[in-house]
Amino acid sequence: MKLPICAKCGATYRARKNDIRVVTYRKNEEGEQTENEIWCADLLECPICHHEIVWGFGYKAWKNYYEEDFIESLKGVIEREYVVHCFE
Numbered sequence: 001m002k003l004p005i006c007a008k009c010g011a012t013y014r015a016r017k018n019d020i021r022v023v024t025y026r027k028n029e030e031g032e033q034t035e036n037e038i039w040c041a042d043l044l045e046c047p048i049c050h051h052e053i054v055w056g057f058g059y060k061a062w063k064n065y066y067e068e069d070f071i072e073s074l075k076g077v078i079e080r081e082y083v084v085h086c087f088e
């Protein structure tokens with residue numbers, strides 16, 4: 001798979017950390033952000049300017065809020081070294 005290129009440096013991004021988790025949020029009826037999905041992805045870094053991007057998402061979310069083990073999965077995710085929170 002072709003990796004993205006840094007627009008500033010022209011360098012190809014490199015994997016910094018594989019298999020990170022991304023937690024997406026949605027607004028509930030009260031307008032509060034609540035956890036919606038957990039995705040697996042990779043963290044890439046430009047070797048020159050060290051700009052980071054999240055890339056290589058799976059075909060579908062690893063966990064959805066309506067799944068029985070979502071809260072338990074979320075607890076495990078929070079303890080990981082690399083978690084990106086993506087708010088609506």
Ligand SMILES: [Zn+2]
Nearest residue numbers: 006009046049
């Ligand atoms: Zn760069």
